[in-house]
Amino acid sequence: MGLFRSMQVFVMAVQEGSMSAAAVRLGMSPAMVGQHVAALEERLGTRLLNRTTRRQSLTDFGTSYVEQCRDILDRVAVADRDAETSQTKARGQLRMTAPTTFGAEVLMPALQRYRALAPEVTLDITLTDRNVDIVEEGFDIAFRIGELPDSRLIARSLTAYRMMICAAPDYLVWRGTPKHPSELSSHEVVGFTPASRSPWRLSKGNEEVEVAPHMSITVNNGQAVRTAARAGLGVIMQPAILLASDVQAGQLVQLFPEWHLRERPMSLIYYRDRRMTPRLRSIISFAIAEFGADPEEPA
CATH class of the missing domain: 3.40.190.10 (Periplasmic binding protein-like II)
Incomplete structure (x- = not known):
């Protein structure tokens, strides 16, 4: 672990009063905060914090050391600000x-x-x-x-x-073209794994429909979902930016174009x-x- 980063973590743990509170401020786990403090203690050969399950307190050496750390961090921050002021070009x-x-x-x-x-x-x-x-x-x-x-x-x-629901022409010849979103329950659907448990919500004027189609296939890659649809494996819902070229080329057909899908x-x-x-x-x-x-x- 980097000495400078460990100093930052140690100072934050003291400032916030606990490792869990410091973890929230720093965007890391409490265990990682503890590892940084432990690394400092091992390096220095002495304890910096007295820790129990309910509280923590600085040791005598820890009280002195935290002030030295603050001084070092302040000096580095000033140097960084000076460097940033002089650097105006992105690099x-x-x-x-x-x-x-x-x-x-x-x-x-x-x-x-x-x-x-x-x-x-x-x-x-x-x-x-x-x-x-x-x-x-x-x-x-x-x-x-x-x-x-x-x-x-x-x-x-x-x-x-923006999302779009599509299927391949060959699939629609085989299974028929659904005229209403509620008919998707009788169709094969290829789902994108991270979103496969979320229902599909569509609206048209005052009518709103929520569909939870049965996923016959789920895949953890959007490109693979698109390929599966072009191969005729079923209906998909994917970003319009991904499917627009296939619709224009006739490889996929957009379903329910008059319906609005939740963005x-x-x-x-x-x-x-x-x-x-x-x-x-x-x-x-x-x-x-x-x-x-x-x-x-x-x-």
Whole structure:
């Protein structure tokens, strides 16, 4: 573990009065906080905190050491601010993560425009449909589709993810074309695993329908769901941005085009204590301009 990071964690544990409270502020697990403090104690050869199941208190040496840590951290913060003030150009590595389908189909093509704006920024991108803990896993920023329960994060709203229900022409010849969403209960459905338990909600005028179709196949990859539909395996609901080209090419047929499907919110998230470096500012500005932000949200 890095000495500087362990000092930060130790100071926060003292400031907050407990390791669990420090864990919430730092965006890490209480066990990880304890490991940082233990690493410092092992390095120094003495105990810094007296810990019981209900409380903690500084040892005599811990009282002196925490003030030295605060002094070191303050000096580093001043140096960082001075460096940031003198650096106005975005440069260095930026780590980001995004959902697989959005990342492959939407984000990657758009990054050519970002690279033209920030050529000295190198991008380390992880595409995954897992909700990554950006703090503990060391990401600067993430695109997230769905609700955001984590108040540790700053979220900038992007254009909502519009969904589409489709099936292959051959499948519709075989099973018939459903005329109403309620008829989906008698059809084969290929589901995207992270969302397979959620009902499909559709509305048209004053009519609202909630359908919980039986998933004959579930897959944990949006591209695979799309391929399964083109192969005639069943009906799918996937992002319109992914399926539009297949519909235009006649490989898929959009079902219920007059019905409105519940959109999925999309956000750009980053840790609220993250310093706003030029490279972080540059990707935030780019994403908001490229993918559409809430116009009422301040830049």
